[in-house]
Amino acid sequence: MSVKEIKQVENDINFHMLPNKKHKTITFAVKFRAPLERKTITKRALLPYILKQGTASFPTRKELQEELAELYGAVLSIGGAKKGENHIITFYLEVPNEKFLPDSSSLIERAIQLLHEIVYKPNQEGQGFSPQVFDREKGILRQNIHSIKDDKASYANIRLVDEMCDGEPYSIHAQGYEKDLSSLSNQELFTYYETIRDEEVMDIYVSGDFEADQMLQLLTGQFKRTLKKKESTPFNQEASKRSTDEKELIEEDQIQQAKLNIGYRTNILYRDEKYPALQVFNGMFGGFPSSKLFINVREKNSLAYYAVSRVESHKGLLFVMSGIAPEDYEKALAIIREQKEAMQNGDFTEEELEETKLLIINQLKETLDHAQGMIEFMYQQEVGHKEMPVDELFEGIRQVTKEQVIEVANQVQEAMVYLLTSEGGAGHE
Structure with a gap:
């Protein structure tokens, strides 16, 4: 299977056409990328909340929803996320393909106009956003930051990264910080948003059944920006190789099920030759229900409610996440470490x-x-600074040998053990 990409840079914007016959819809994505920074992250976290509340022509959430309904039930989503040490703000708009609808010949044009308006003409009052919307959404973000602590699995992962990547941009919280909110003014946020639109690396993707030239013409007709001198985004060429001293942190909370999370440094990034072997290592170690962690920690020893691993391929990290009974801490940790050792020793079959x-x-x-x-897969290549056609990646995975997996297993180093346990629960006797 291949994904055809037609890429063109116009008006200081990277346009990516992904024409394919797979879907009955056309999906647009507009992405802005900047380095993760503590001083801007809360603004970046708040913006999606505000931007989906309305535009200049559709100033309320209700009017915007009505316009989306007019476009045969188009779906809009706006969000922010971190990929490695970058922060990405993404606008998604999905509309039915006019090819399959009667009397809807201008649907795609209208959708592109709306997308342009959402990005470029938010509901503005004076030098800022609507004050009511600004205050309300700031309150909602504050509540959401607060409630992170209620989702113990996510909270444990955030705390692991806090400690393991202390002093590195990757430890910055993508959801922002509550203490920044009180001092953040409406006008300051609005001005910052204008900077994002004018200066940040901007990528626009379209996926669906369409003519690439035609689509590109429609998009470049709407999306223009004057060339501003951008500093090239600083980007970490090195996978993070921090101190290899293993750290351990045990924190207590009112919980029944303890969270045992372990962080490793893989020293392998998306663009590295060993990336396919890392994917295979992760799959065998904890990526699937057939993996060593699942079978040995959960099934055989009934020690975990869940035990999985995942890779952060833009930062060179791997995380193991598990939910255990507080009293099983030492035992579960020992068995997880045994699985890693088994991988290092090639204790697995062809x-x-x-x-x-x-x-x-x-x-x-x-x-x-x-x-x-599909869009996220292709964007991975922009962030990872490596073009990797799908077929090439599949082939790379098929070619991975047992020796390569063993080599990766020996390269992956444990960096941090974090346990969130019940008060007076496990830890050290």
């Missing part, structure tokens, strides 16, 4: 290796079946 490769390829195919999945 069958398991081949099965994992198939699972990874099928998972990728499934991702690419969805327009947003």
Whole structure:
């Protein structure tokens, strides 16, 4: 399976056309990328909340929803996320393809106009956003930051990264910080948003069944920006190789199920030759229900409610996340470490290796079946500074040998153990 990408830079914007016959909808994505910084993150976290509340022509959430309904039930979403040490703000707009609808020949044009308005003409009052919207959404973000502590699994992962990546941009919280909110003014946020639009690396993606030239013409007709001198985004060429002293932190909370999370440094990034082997290692270690963590920690020893691993490929990290009974801490940690050692010693069969490769390829195919999945996959290459056609990645995964997986297993270093446990629960006797 291949994904055809037609890429063009116009008006200081990177346009990516992904024409394909897979979907009955056309999906647009507008992405702004900047380095993760403590001083701007809360503004970046708040902006999506405000921007989806209305535009100049559709100043309320209700009017904006009505316009989306007019576009045959178009769907809009705006959000922010971190990829490695970058922060990305994404606008998604999905509309039915006019090819499959009667009397809707200008649907795509209208959708592009609306998308342009959402990005470029937010509901503005004076030098800022609507004060009511600004205050209300600031309050909602504050509540959401507060409530992170209620989702213990997410909270444990944030605390692991806080400690493990202390002093690195990656430890910055993508959801922002409550203490920044009280001093943040409406006008300051608005001015910052104008800077984002004018100066940040901007990528626009379209996926669906369309003529690329025609689509590009419609987009470049709407999306223009005057060339401003941009500093090139500083970008970390090195996978993070911080101190290899293992750290351990145990915190207590009112919980029944303890969260045991472990952070590793892989020293392998998306663009590295060893990336396919890292994916296979992760799949066998904790990526699937057939993995060592799942079978040995959960099934055989009934020690975990869940035990999984995942890779952060733009920062060179791997995380193990598990939910355990507080009293099983030492035992669970020992068994997780044993699984890593088993991988280092090549204690797995060729069958398991081949099965994992198939699972990874099928998972990728499934991702690419969805327009947003396809866009995110292609954008991965922009952030990772490496073009990797889908077929090439599949082939790379198929070619991974047992020796390469063992080599990666030996390169992955444990950096941090974090346990969130019940008060007076596990830890050290």
